[in-house]
Amino acid sequence: MKRTSRDIRTANRYEVLRQIIAESPTSRQELAAATGLSLATVATLVGELLDLRMITEVGFEDSAGGRPRGLVAVNTSGGALIGVDIAETYVHVELFDLGLNVLARAEEEVRPGESLPEHVVGHVAAAVGSVVTQAGIEGARVLGVGVSVPGQVDRATGISEYAPNWDWHDVPLLDLLTEHIAYPLYLDNPLRASAVAELWFGAARGRGNAVVVNLGTGVGAGLVLGGGLHRGVSNSAGEWGHTTMVLDGRPCRCGNHGCVETYVGARGIMLNLRELDPGSALLHAEDQTATIDALARGVAADDPVARRVVHETARYLGAGVADLVNLFNPEIVVLSSWVARALGEPLLHAVREAVTRHALPRPLAATQVVLSPIPTDPVCLGAATFALEGALQTVGQKNGKRTTPVRSRTTTPPS
Amino acid sequence: MKRTSRDIRTANRYEVLRQIIAESPTSRQELAAATGLSLATVATLVGELLDLRMITEVGFEDSAGGRPRGLVAVNTSGGALIGVDIAETYVHVELFDLGLNVLARAEEEVRPGESLPEHVVGHVAAAVGSVVTQAGIEGARVLGVGVSVPGQVDRATGISEYAPNWDWHDVPLLDLLTEHIAYPLYLDNPLRASAVAELWFGAARGRGNAVVVNLGTGVGAGLVLGGGLHRGVSNSAGEWGHTTMVLDGRPCRCGNHGCVETYVGARGIMLNLRELDPGSALLHAEDQTATIDALARGVAADDPVARRVVHETARYLGAGVADLVNLFNPEIVVLSSWVARALGEPLLHAVREAVTRHALPRPLAATQVVLSPIPTDPVCLGAATFALEGALQTVGQKNGKRTTPVRSRTTTPPS
DNA sequence: CGCACTTTATACAGCCCCTTTCCAAACCCC
DNA sequence: GGGGTTTGGAAAGGGGCTGTATAAAGTGCG
Structure with a gap:
């Protein structure tokens, strides 16, 4: 402030x-x-x-x-940064050099029954250990580990206040991680991670005002306003997924109806498909990834149902993105996360068309809508960027006071 | 930047x-x-x-x-500030002392046929002249005139890029006004004016993050983010009124369907009433103010239809405000403009209830929803505040370079 | 009444930032 | 090898904010 x-x-x-x-x-x-x-x-x-x-x-x-x-x-060998993307079903960890090139990667599966904080922390610790050994980096060269966890996060205290997937409440995640990981740790959520990734390395570079729309299982927006990340008063800005798009529409896991997420999130897209063709061969029961991939292949193969589903999804998404354009008047809207990547250009074109229909002319004229150009997991990259920012923060300060609290146990070597 | x-x-x-x-x-x-x-x-x-x-x-x-x-x-006698609120049917002008107390007021009616820029400029000039003489102020003591005009405004060039009410396109409003008004002029739109008014003198004082919701004939939001006004990349942020609340819902003058404005703007509320009771005695044909006032009296008198209309309106408005809460995570949401004032507490209570139903718990917990405490026209006050900011901007600068262009013709006395 | 004590307001030095200006270093070309 | 040009760093200058010393203006008490 x-x-x-x-x-x-x-x-x-x-x-x-x-x-x-x-x-x-x-x-x-x-x-x-x-x-x-x-x-x-x-x-x-x-x-x-x-x-x-x-x-x-x-x-x-x-x-x-x-x-x-x-x-x-x-100086690519001047240090390493680690980004951790904790999601509902997996933990992705990537180790980057200072050019933000991926040197090592590890993935752990989070099985439905194993979602207790201790389990997840175990996965993270294992994967972090793995990337460090894979890359053959000495522990001292790791400048920090950025951790993204879904939901509301208090980055000052390092507490995961609320994670919707697992119904976590006020889990002191950073403290738990500190017991296993000896590097400086930085905690935030995937919305802000992917926004920072776009701001530093992606489509929002050099832009003062950008909206990064995350389309995955969950849906949200990272807001870059006035050159910096907008966090809101309790670090929970950007919860676009639970914004009402259709009053009294589809029921949402958040308890409301008609949320954007129920139309353009992975599950929402599956519903769109089911509504159009209840017995579609594209539907893979509860497997979101498989269904979305099948949909993408269907569009590529000119399958009429697949095309209609993407078109219908874009209708919802376009209206939602147009809302963001009208509200924020950004220079650019970036579509990110795995659903956006899977559906790619066909989705983008349909969305652009829908946005053009819905947005006001003036803000529309100032805005472009693009797919994220980041080839790897943007959340890992963004999380690593938090670590990079943390490492840069303290430079040149007489007394090593940090504004962002950093947990580290530098007395012992990395686990 | x-x-x-x-x-x-x-x-x-x-x-x-x-x-x-x-x-x-x-x-x-x-x-x-x-x-x-x-x-x-x-x-x-x-x-x-x-x-x-x-x-x-x-x-x-x-x-x-x-x-x-x-x-x-x-120093109340240290200067005077003038705020001009140009709206669809009227021009309000108020003259303030430096304590932002109203010293004089003038109002001109803009009749439907007289909406050409020259007419409006004439009204403004007349009203400005009137308040100056009323207050008995010497021209030299007027520090500036802030002008609010609906729609999209380029404050650097002083051009009204687009005013929806009158279908103005790229009207060089500041240049036109400069020919009649000899004081420094500052142009912006009512959304930002009322936001600044709340930020300086109203409910948002001392808050870093606030959303000022304007409920009038038009609907929009002024965004205070990170301690300052968010303008977006082309100064048109905050167009919340044309955000989709009901996909494929009511047709809107903007060409879309289901915009927030068609449910919670004055015309939208009249529609809500008409849907509930097509022959209601509360309906005053096309007179928005009369209808809204009748509605307010009806609620006070416990008229069941009036109560249901307010409740229904609050249902829409609450969903919309909850969206803003989820997206921006503000400390406070202020309901402003004449519709909010007319419907007052009953609307506020119903909206609070609806917001509580719709918003996510974490952002909700950090936010309060209030009515604007500003007793006069917030847009006039905000416009005057732009003038005050302008007067403060140049203090202490060696060369009188201004970042905000100011038009004035100081050689001639005020019209 | 005068002196000690307290609190307020200002002056000044110190530190941090960015920029302009000046000058040495490094290279090209003739 | 000297003149011209460009680069990069050092120093000076202009703003800003803060902490400390000092002057100013009271109270209280002997």
């Missing part, structure tokens, strides 16, 4: 590193042009990052006749 | 003046406690405001045994 000049510095530091990661190698001149900062400021920030070993000088580039430009690039 | 340390200063200046206006007279000590700034900073800011003659020293207050606290208060 309280703005200080230090926030400016932090934001600029983010901006510069973001730019370097995006365009590596690059020169100080380019950075200054891209960020709008003065050369002097860029130089000091680059100096800081060099001191941190997050970037390195990698040679020179010819200039127009004068002294050559020094080039800096991400 | 680009943050500079000057923004911090400006924000602090706003904060201090806001506090003085709210609690006048007050001491530097109180200001420091209220704003969280150091005494030194408060002292310099107070010094600036004293130099500007916006506040004055008004005596002393006993301290606990030591030197008495100097008290400062708004």
